Amino acid sequence: MRVTTSPGDDPAFLAEGFEAWHAAEEAGRRHGLPTAAPWPREEARAELAHPVPWEPVVVLSAVDDGEVVGAARVEAPQRDNRDLLYCEVAVPASARRRGVASALLRAVCDLADEQGRPRLLTEVAVPLEADVDRWPGTAFAAATGFSLGVADVRRELPLPADQGHLDALRAAALPRSTGYRWEVLRGAPEPEDAAAMAELSSRMLTEAPQDDLVVEAEDVDAERVLAEHQRSVALGRTRWVALARSDDGATAGYSMLVRSEHEPDVLHQWDTLVLPEHRGHRLGLLLKIDCLAAALADGREEGWAGSLRAVRTYNAASNGPMVAVNEEMGFRPVELLHEMQAEVSAVRAALDARLAGAAAPGGGPAATAAAVAAVADGS
Numbered sequence: 001m002r003v004t005t006s007p008g009d010d011p012a013f014l015a016e017g018f019e020a021w022h023a024a025e026e027a028g029r030r031h032g033l034p035t036a037a038p039w040p041r042e043e044a045r046a047e048l049a050h051p052v053p054w055e056p057v058v059v060l061s062a063v064d065d066g067e068v069v070g071a072a073r074v075e076a077p078q079r080d081n082r083d084l085l086y087c088e089v090a091v092p093a094s095a096r097r098r099g100v101a102s103a104l105l106r107a108v109c110d111l112a113d114e115q116g117r118p119r120l121l122t123e124v125a126v127p128l129e130a131d132v133d134r135w136p137g138t139a140f141a142a143a144t145g146f147s148l149g150v151a152d153v154r155r156e157l158p159l160p161a162d163q164g165h166l167d168a169l170r171a172a173a174l175p176r177s178t179g180y181r182w183e184v185l186r187g188a189p190e191p192e193d194a195a196a197m198a199e200l201s202s203r204m205l206t207e208a209p210q211d212d213l214v215v216e217a218e219d220v221d222a223e224r225v226l227a228e229h230q231r232s233v234a235l236g237r238t239r240w241v242a243l244a245r246s247d248d249g250a251t252a253g254y255s256m257l258v259r260s261e262h263e264p265d266v267l268h269q270w271d272t273l274v275l276p277e278h279r280g281h282r283l284g285l286l287l288k289i290d291c292l293a294a295a296l297a298d299g300r301e302e303g304w305a306g307s308l309r310a311v312r313t314y315n316a317a318s319n320g321p322m323v324a325v326n327e328e329m330g331f332r333p334v335e336l337l338h339e340m341q342a343e344v345s346a347v348r349a350a351l352d353a354r355l356a357g358a359a360a361p362g363g364g365p366a367a368t369a370a371a372v373a374a375v376a377d378g379s
Contacts, residue, residue: 001064001100003107008048008057008073017068018045021061025071028090032136033125035335037154037312043262046235054079054224060107062091062100069095072104074111079219084119084341085112105144106351112344119214120344122146125154126336138338143354145346149213149339150316153323155331157311159267161292162330169328170289173282180252180281182244184294188229193243194222196251200273201225207273209316213339236261240298242291244274244283252278255287257295257311264304267295269313272322285325 006013013021022044030036039047051057055075062070070091077084087108091100112120124137132138185193202220232239238259244252253274257267274283292311299305314337315322 001062001069001098001103003103004061004063005107005111006059006061007051008059009051013059014045014049017059017061018048020068021059021071024061024068024092024095025073025088025090027092028071029125031093033127033335035127035154036125037335040260040262043235043260046262050231050234052227052231054219058111060104062095062104064095064098064100069098070100070104072108074108076111076115076117077218081216081218083117084121084215085115085117086121088122101140102144102351102354105347109344109348109351118344120146120342120347121149121213121215122340122342124338124340126338128333128335130336132336132338138340141338141340141342143350144342145350146340146342147212149341150209150211150318152314152337152339153317153333154312154314154335154337155326156313156334157326157329157331159308159310161311166289166292166329169285173285176280176282177286178281179247180244180278180283181247182242182252182283182287182290184291185241185243186238186294186298189225189241191222193241194225196243196245197225197241197254198222199251200254200275201271203275204271204273207276208322209318211316211318213341232258238298240291240295242287242294244278244287246278250278251275253283253287255284255291257291259295259299259304265307265309267292267308267311269311279321284322285328288325288329 006017022041025044026038026041029038038044048057048059055077058074058076060072060074061068070089072087072089075086077086085108089101089104089108091104108120112118122141124135124141126132126135126138133142189197198220202218204218205215206217229239240257242255244254246252253272255272256270258270259267269288272284272288274287296305299308311331313326313331315326317323
């Protein structure tokens with residue numbers, strides 16, 4: 001078995017290697033997880049084909065006898081968090097217990113060392129009812145040096161929503177919002193709005209609860225906001241942004257919904273943030289409700305609203321205020337997502353120990369299988 005690496009936007013990879021890579025990634029992420037929500041094939045291809053300079057992507061393929069038996073994806077922040085790599089590893093069930101995930105993870109460590117990045121972050125999706133410690137992905141991550149940073153919960157709001165309920169929530173919240181105004185933007189933001197969005201986006205990682213996850217604030221400016229909008233258009237995505245300011249013009253909060261033409265039955269609730277000095281006015285709830293209303297109104301006018309089945313969002317389990325807002329609106333838990341972190345040196349040591357254990361006297365096929373039985377979406 002060998003592991004190949006390639007820039008995600010490499011034309012040769014997109015033309016010749018992407019299909020097998022994505023098939024392995026999707027199979028690994030879906031196995032045992034009926035609620036899994038990986039990007040659809042065309043969405044994943046578009047993501048790779050339209051990279052952003054502040055977070056280039058490298059793809060890794062584990063190849064055995066000409067067959068892609070495992071896939072990994074690595075993102076390397078360039079403007080912030082330059083001490084870490086984000087990585088995801090997936091292995092189909094048919095290729096598990098053969099050391100595939102270990103080989104991919106070792107290759108990820110090699111990339112981290114080459115770039116002088118001593119830390120790794122990864123995510124593991126877990127069924128709601130699973131024993132988290134025994135779930136293959138989290139078990140493999142723990143066995144290879146990762147620890148939990150923050151536990152997220154994926155929630156979905158079934159559509160069509162109970163509009164009467166949302167209208168009542170909005171009416172009850174409006175008296176609390178005196179002193180604030182907001183609008184829902186669609187299309188490229190004006191420079192003033194882009195600057196406000198940049199201020200809010202740059203604080204998402206530090207204002208939202210991160211528990212034990214070690215990350216620094218993102219470096220976002222108006223130019224990056226505009227570039228992200230242009231990329232969304234190229235990816236076939238439509239974005240709605242509800243942006244709030246106080247009556248004196250201060251940026252207060254925002255909420256963003258996204259629809260992809262490659263996944264037309266889902267709206268993605270991305271960022272929602274109200275800055276601490278503006279909390280207590282029910283702005284988070286009002287921004288989310290009005291952003292959703294604007295998206296649905298556009299969907300009815302354009303003829304796609306009837307195909308929607310859900311709004312999908314993720315929040316830290318410890319983010320009580322935002323969880324409460326979501327549950328008020330009707331969002332319900334679907335899946336867990338554990339964000340896990342590790343020192344590259346600890347991951348290497350764990351992989352070496354597993355390899356040594358498998359190769360020790362008496363470490364034949366049964367021992368080898370036991371050594372890699374816990375897998376990150378595969379082993």
